[in-house]
Amino acid sequence: MTRxxxxxxxxxxxxxxxxxxxxxxxxxxTASRVLGNGSRRxxxxxxxxxxxxxxxxxxxxxxxxxxxxxxYSDIVGVLVHDISxxxxxxIATAVVQRADQHAAVxxxxxxxxxxxxxxxxxxxxxxMRARAVVVAGxxxxxxxxxxxxxxxxxxxxxxxxxxxxxxQPLPGIDTVAPENExxxxxxxxxxxxxxxxxxxxxxxxxxxxxxxxxxxxxRAGLEAAGIELxxxxxxxxxxNRDGGYEAVSTxxxxxxxxxxxxxxxxxxxxxxxxxxxxxxxxxxxxxxxxAGFDDxxxxxxxxxxxxxxxxxxxxxxxxxxxxxxxxQRDEAPRLLPVxxxxxxxxxTALAAGSxxx
Amino acid sequence: MTRxxxxxxxxxxxxxxxxxxxxxxxxxxTASRVLGNGSRRxxxxxxxxxxxxxxxxxxxxxxxxxxxxxxYSDIVGVLVHDISxxxxxxIATAVVQRADQHAAVxxxxxxxxxxxxxxxxxxxxxxMRARAVVVAGxxxxxxxxxxxxxxxxxxxxxxxxxxxxxxQPLPGIDTVAPENExxxxxxxxxxxxxxxxxxxxxxxxxxxxxxxxxxxxxRAGLEAAGIELxxxxxxxxxxNRDGGYEAVSTxxxxxxxxxxxxxxxxxxxxxxxxxxxxxxxxxxxxxxxxAGFDDxxxxxxxxxxxxxxxxxxxxxxxxxxxxxxxxQRDEAPRLLPVxxxxxxxxxTALAAGSxxx
DNA sequence: CTAGTCTTGGAAAGCGCTTTCCCAAAGCTT
DNA sequence: AAGCTTTGGGAAAGCGCTTTCCAAGACTAG
Numbered sequence: 001m002t003r004x005x006x007x008x009x010x011x012x013x014x015x016x017x018x019x020x021x022x023x024x025x026x027x028x029x030t031a032s033r034v035l036g037n038g039s040r041r042x043x044x045x046x047x048x049x050x051x052x053x054x055x056x057x058x059x060x061x062x063x064x065x066x067x068x069x070x071x072y073s074d075i076v077g078v079l080v081h082d083i084s085x086x087x088x089x090x091i092a093t094a095v096v097q098r099a100d101q102h103a104a105v106x107x108x109x110x111x112x113x114x115x116x117x118x119x120x121x122x123x124x125x126x127x128m129r130a131r132a133v134v135v136a137g138x139x140x141x142x143x144x145x146x147x148x149x150x151x152x153x154x155x156x157x158x159x160x161x162x163x164x165x166x167x168q169p170l171p172g173i174d175t176v177a178p179e180n181e182x183x184x185x186x187x188x189x190x191x192x193x194x195x196x197x198x199x200x201x202x203x204x205x206x207x208x209x210x211x212x213x214x215x216x217x218x219r220a221g222l223e224a225a226g227i228e229l230x231x232x233x234x235x236x237x238x239x240n241r242d243g244g245y246e247a248v249s250t251x252x253x254x255x256x257x258x259x260x261x262x263x264x265x266x267x268x269x270x271x272x273x274x275x276x277x278x279x280x281x282x283x284x285x286x287x288x289x290x291a292g293f294d295d296x297x298x299x300x301x302x303x304x305x306x307x308x309x310x311x312x313x314x315x316x317x318x319x320x321x322x323x324x325x326x327x328q329r330d331e332a333p334r335l336l337p338v339x340x341x342x343x344x345x346x347x348t349a350l351a352a353g354s355x356x357x
Numbered sequence: 358m359t360r361x362x363x364x365x366x367x368x369x370x371x372x373x374x375x376x377x378x379x380x381x382x383x384x385x386x387t388a389s390r391v392l393g394n395g396s397r398r399x400x401x402x403x404x405x406x407x408x409x410x411x412x413x414x415x416x417x418x419x420x421x422x423x424x425x426x427x428x429y430s431d432i433v434g435v436l437v438h439d440i441s442x443x444x445x446x447x448i449a450t451a452v453v454q455r456a457d458q459h460a461a462v463x464x465x466x467x468x469x470x471x472x473x474x475x476x477x478x479x480x481x482x483x484x485m486r487a488r489a490v491v492v493a494g495x496x497x498x499x500x501x502x503x504x505x506x507x508x509x510x511x512x513x514x515x516x517x518x519x520x521x522x523x524x525q526p527l528p529g530i531d532t533v534a535p536e537n538e539x540x541x542x543x544x545x546x547x548x549x550x551x552x553x554x555x556x557x558x559x560x561x562x563x564x565x566x567x568x569x570x571x572x573x574x575x576r577a578g579l580e581a582a583g584i585e586l587x588x589x590x591x592x593x594x595x596x597n598r599d600g601g602y603e604a605v606s607t608x609x610x611x612x613x614x615x616x617x618x619x620x621x622x623x624x625x626x627x628x629x630x631x632x633x634x635x636x637x638x639x640x641x642x643x644x645x646x647x648a649g650f651d652d653x654x655x656x657x658x659x660x661x662x663x664x665x666x667x668x669x670x671x672x673x674x675x676x677x678x679x680x681x682x683x684x685q686r687d688e689a690p691r692l693l694p695v696x697x698x699x700x701x702x703x704x705t706a707l708a709a710g711s712x713x714x
Numbered sequence: 715c716t717a718g719t720c721t722t723g724g725a726a727a728g729c730g731c732t733t734t735c736c737c738a739a740a741g742c743t744t
Numbered sequence: 745a746a747g748c749t750t751t752g753g754g755a756a757a758g759c760g761c762t763t764t765c766c767a768a769g770a771c772t773a774g
Contacts, residue, residue, distance in 0.1 A: 016759090017760065028761085032763085033762090036762070039762095062759085062760050062761065063761095064760085065759070066761055068759090068762095069761045069762040070762065070763095
C-alpha cells in the first residue's frame with residue numbers, strides 16, 4: 001500500500017501534509033513547521049514553497065490528527081437547555097463571539113433540560129478532548145443526575161479541559177451566577193413600593209433551582225413590605241411560554257378573585273400569561289399587572305412593555321467565555337455573581353395615586 | 358484511584374485503550390473490538406472483562422484518534438447568521454434533534470452574515486472532517502464570496518462530507534428552499550383581496566436574495582390585483598428589528614401620506630415597525646396595517662397578532678438534517694421547495710366592509 | 715585554523731485508535 | 745482420521761500530524 005509520490009492515484013483521498021511536502025520538495029517536518037504553529041524558524045524560501053504548495057493543492061489540515069498528536073483541540077462545548085429559547089441563544093452568541101477571538105470553534109448541545117442528555121454531552125466533549133465546556137441553565141433537584149454531572153465535569157477537568165457553569169454554582173467549577181434571589185427580592189420590594197398589594201406567582205417547576213430561588217426572593221421582598229404570599233397564590237407549571245399561559249388559566253378558573261399583580265419567574269412565561277389574559281378580555285395593566293424576569297431582548301417590543309429584572313445575558317456569556325478560555329488552569333475556582341436590575345415598565349403601571357386592593 | 362504497580366508514571370495522562378486492554382488482560386485489538394463498532398464477534402467473557410475495565414477506569418474513547426483512524430467523525434456543522442435570531446435558532450434546534458438520533462454532535466457557527474466568517478467556518482468543518490454541514494441563511498450578492506463558499510463546500514463534499522443548504526439553492530448542493538417569492542406573492546394577493554390598496558415595503562438590504570425575492574413576489578402579487586408599488590414605497594434597511602424600526606421612521610419623516618399597509622420582509626422587522634408606530638401614537642391596524650414573514654413562534658404573542666407567511670422552520674431544519682445524515686452520497690443533488698402559508702391575523706384587519714384608500 | 719555555538723533540515727518516534735493479516739484451535743464433513 | 749471451513753485472539757501496519765533527536769553547515773571566538 002506504499003505509494004510512490006510519483007504515481008498519483010485517482011482515489012479521492014484528501015491531500016495531506018506529505019503531499020504538500022513532496023510538492024514543495026521538503027520534508028514532512030518542515031512542512032509541518034511552516035503550516036503548523038511555527039515554533040521554529042524556517043528558511044524564507046522554503047516557507048514560500050510550502051505555502052504555495054498548500055494553496056495549489058487546497059490543503060486543509062486534519063484537525064483531529066493534530067489533536068491526537070498534541071492532545072489539544074480548539075473545540076469549546078456549550079450546553080444549554082434549549083437553543084431556541086432566547087435566554088440561551090443570547091448567552092450562546094456571546095460565548096461564540098468570545099471563542100472566535102481565540103480561534104476556537106463552538107459546539108452547542110441541546111439537552112432539553114434532560115439530565116441524561118447533559119451527561120452524555122459533557123462525556124462527548126471529554127471524548128473530543130474539548131478545550132472547555134460551558135454548562136448553562138438551571139440545575140434541578142435530581143440528586144443522582146447532579147452528582148453524575150459533577151463527576152463527569154471533574155473528569156473533564158482532570159483531562160485538561162476547563163469547565164464553566166452559568167447558573168447555580170457547582171462544586172469545584174467556575175461559575176457565573178445570576179443573583180436570582182436578590183433580583184426577585186428587589187422586584188418584590190419595588191412592586192410593593194409602587195402600590196401593589198395582592199400577588200400571584202407563576203412559579204415554574206418546583207424542582208428547578210432558578211425557579212425556586214426567584215420565588216423565594218420575591219416572597220422575601222414582599223414580606224419586607226409587610227405582604228404575605230399565600231401558598232394558594234403560587235402556581236407551578238412549565239418554565240416556558242405555555243407554562244405561563246396555563247398558570248393564568250388556572251388562576252382564572254378559580255372562584256377566588258384575581259390577584260392584582262402576577263409575577264412570572266421568567267419573561268417567556270410572562271408573555272404566555274399576557275396572551276392568556278388578553279384571551280380572557282382582561283387589560284394589562286388595567287385589570288392585572290404582569291412582571292417577568294430576564295429582560296429578553298426579543299421580547300422588549302411586546303405591549304405593554306414588561307416590567308422585569310434585567311440580567312446582562314450577553315455579558316454573562318462573555319464572562320463564561322472568558323473564564324473558559326482566558327484563565328490559567330491552576331487558579332482556584334471562581335464564583336462571579338451577576339446582579340439583576342429591576343426595570344419597571346408599563347405592564348405593572350398603576351393609575352397615579354391609586355393603591356390596588 | 359487504584360493504580361496497578363505496573364502503571365508506569367504518575368502523570369495525569371488520560372486513560373487510553375491500552376490501559377483497558379492491560380487491565381482486562383486482552384490485546385489492544387480485542388479491547389477495540391469490544392468498545393468500538395463491534396464489527397467482529399468477541400467471546401462473551403472477554404466482552405465482560407473489557408467492559409468492566411473500561412467502567413472501572415472511567416474510560417472515554419479518544420474521538421479525534423478514532424477519526425484519524427477511520428477518516429470519519431460524528432460532527433455536524435450548522436452555519437447560521439445569528440443563533441440569537443429565532444429564525445435560525447428554531448432551525449438549528451431541529452437539526453440538533455435530528456442529529457441526536459444519529460449520535461452526531463452539532464457544532465453551530467455564527468457568521469453574523471459575514472462571507473469571510475462563513476468561509477472560515479466551512480473550512481474549519483472540513484478540517485475537522487465533519488460528517489456534514491448545513492448552511493442556513495440568505496446568500497448575498499457578493500460574487501467572489503459566493504464563489505469561494507461554493508468552492509469550499511465542493512471541496513468539503515469531495516472530502517467525503519455532505520453539504521446541505523437552507524435558502525437560495527447553491528449549485529451542486531442539496532437545498533431546502535423556502536418559496537419566498539411565491540409566499541410573498543400570495544400575501545400580496547391576500548392583502549389586496551382583503552381590501553388594502555396602498556402599500557409600503559420594508560425591504561431589508563437590497564443585496565440579500567431572500568429580501569429581494571420577498572419584495573419581488575409581493576410586488577407581483579399586488580400587480581396581479583392591479584396595484585402598482587412605486588419605488589418610493591420600498592424602504593431598504595437592515596434585516597433585523599432595528600431595520601424595521603428605522604424604516605418606519607423614514608416613512609414617518611416624509612411629507613407623503615402614510616401607506617395604509619406596511620409589509621416587512623420578515624417578522625422581526627415587522628415587530629420593529631410595530632414598536633415605531635406605537636411610539637408615534639399610531640394604532641395598528643386602525644391607522645396602519647402591518648404584515649411580516651416567517652411566523653416566528655416567539656413572536657406569536659405580540660399584539661396585534663401579526664399577519665405573516667408561515668414557514669415551517671422546524672420542518673425545514675428537520676429536512677436539512679435528514680438530507681445531511683440519512684441520504685446516500687451518490688444520489689443527485691436535490692432541491693426541496695418549502696411553501697409558505699399566508700396567515701391573516703389582527704395586524705392587517707380592516708373594519709368590515711371598508712376599503713382603505 | 716581548530717574548537718565551540720547556533721541554525722535549520724530531515725529521519726523517526728510517537729499520539730490513540732482501527733483494521734488487516736496471520737494463525738491456532740475448534741467444528742464440520744467425508 | 746484427514747481435510748476443509750469457521751471462529752476469534754493478537755501482532756502490527758497504518759491514519760495524519762507534531763516533536764523530539766540527530767547531523768550538517770554557518771558562524772563566532774580564541
